[in-house]
Amino acid sequence: MDSQELKVYGAEWCSYCRALIKKLELKGVKFKYIDVDQSENRRQMNELTDGNETIPVLTRGEEYKVNPNDAEIEAMINGVKSKGVKMANGVENEDIKPCIMIGAGPANLAAAVYTTREDIDTILLEKGVVGGLAAITDIIDNYPGFEEGIEGPKLAEKLEKQAERFGAEIEFAEVSGLTRREDGMIKIDTTDGEMLARTVLIGTGSDHKKLGLPSETKYYGRGIHYCATCDGAFYRDKKLVVVGGGNSSAQEALFLTRFASHIDILIRKDQWKASDVLVEEIEKHPKITVHFNTTVEEFIGGEVDGMDKVVGAKIVKNGKQETIDADGAFIFIGLLPNTDFLKNSDVKLDDTGFVIGDEMLRTSVPGVFVAGDVRSGSTAQIASAVGEGAVAALRIREYLESR
Ligand SMILES: Cc1cc2nc3c(=O)[nH]c(=O)nc-3n(C[C@H](O)[C@H](O)[C@H](O)COP(=O)(O)OP(=O)(O)OC[C@H]3O[C@@H](n4cnc5c(N)ncnc54)[C@H](O)[C@@H]3O)c2cc1C
Numbered sequence: 001m002d003s004q005e006l007k008v009y010g011a012e013w014c015s016y017c018r019a020l021i022k023k024l025e026l027k028g029v030k031f032k033y034i035d036v037d038q039s040e041n042r043r044q045m046n047e048l049t050d051g052n053e054t055i056p057v058l059t060r061g062e063e064y065k066v067n068p069n070d071a072e073i074e075a076m077i078n079g080v081k082s083k084g085v086k087m088a089n090g091v092e093n094e095d096i097k098p099c100i101m102i103g104a105g106p107a108n109l110a111a112a113v114y115t116t117r118e119d120i121d122t123i124l125l126e127k128g129v130v131g132g133l134a135a136i137t138d139i140i141d142n143y144p145g146f147e148e149g150i151e152g153p154k155l156a157e158k159l160e161k162q163a164e165r166f167g168a169e170i171e172f173a174e175v176s177g178l179t180r181r182e183d184g185m186i187k188i189d190t191t192d193g194e195m196l197a198r199t200v201l202i203g204t205g206s207d208h209k210k211l212g213l214p215s216e217t218k219y220y221g222r223g224i225h226y227c228a229t230c231d232g233a234f235y236r237d238k239k240l241v242v243v244g245g246g247n248s249s250a251q252e253a254l255f256l257t258r259f260a261s262h263i264d265i266l267i268r269k270d271q272w273k274a275s276d277v278l279v280e281e282i283e284k285h286p287k288i289t290v291h292f293n294t295t296v297e298e299f300i301g302g303e304v305d306g307m308d309k310v311v312g313a314k315i316v317k318n319g320k321q322e323t324i325d326a327d328g329a330f331i332f333i334g335l336l337p338n339t340d341f342l343k344n345s346d347v348k349l350d351d352t353g354f355v356i357g358d359e360m361l362r363t364s365v366p367g368v369f370v371a372g373d374v375r376s377g378s379t380a381q382i383a384s385a386v387g388e389g390a391v392a393a394l395r396i397r398e399y400l401e402s403r
Contacts, residue, residue, distance in 0.1 A: 051307030105132020107372025131156020223310020
């Protein structure tokens, strides 16, 4: 057996695992897939990764990376036989794309349906999971057209297939910079090289906010999680803490009741900021206790099956310090815009880092448009992200026709 063989520890229900596998396949890299739904495999993964419970895990020998980003994947596969990267890196011969979309969430997948139907060649660059946040959400109940609701991964797959039917190309790469050249072309820096485009649509959405506690970083994957659909199934008959008082927290806590024996929801304020329907469901759920006026001071670690993992949390409730037992904690306290790659660009951001767009969804840089959750003032819903994608695509067509 090759001790340097690449291995992916994952599960069939994990969207990030599917994305990692797709990336490795596109790179033509050989790897072995190990299903952690089988308890022996999960034990093997825990041992190799010092008790980590977040998937996917990419391993090579004793080295491992939990949910690796593009740079970490490259570092790990370095030396493993590869057929090369399928990437449209056309700067040397000035291969200018009519439209590049950054992110492949609902906003840009919808936009790509419109641009490609109008014969505008479109490439979407995605750093994580195709379908964005929708792909890692359990059930979406309020997206029009699905009277019974639809599973997030299923909606993501439908959006992807529809965009691809008209010729949209999805490539896996992380965008790290954007500059408008003097000739009006937009240069995009990616983890796989540079690309040029006449128009760009920013649809990079947002990522989970962190509490900022040292123990939160220390126990990430070993009791601290940010995605219930990804990691919830590891907590069958266990006690969990959910932090946050908004819609995401309520929705995800209800999803986690499928696995956990009990859930304590910790809310900083004295009331919910979630919709009445969700709050009613939470209130009558026998497995859930809600604690208002409660903050987490630190998570407590301890030995579990020979590994250092979360065993509880130090909390402050109504001004009094308490400890609470928990096998894990899921944190849903809001979202931060994915706009780091715009820091050195001329694209204007608001005070909280979201992209400013006008009513035509134009940004401050000609040829660069914005849609979805990353836009300043967005409603952070799939239906509105999809609608903005359609509007932006029509504006992109007008922009291209006017040049
Ligand atoms: C827990 C939870 C539950 C939700 N439930 C609902 C619901 O029931 N109904 C509803 O309507 N909405 C719901 N939402 C909100 C909904 O998921 C979002 O509004 C929607 O996904 C926004 O789409 P988007 O395309 O703007 O962004 P996203 O879905 O965030 O997609 C952005 C994509 O861009 C990629 N990206 C980011 N940066 C880069 C980069 N530098 N380079 C390349 N790619 C990049 C990301 O990986 C991501 O795939 C929920 C959200 C959460 C977190």
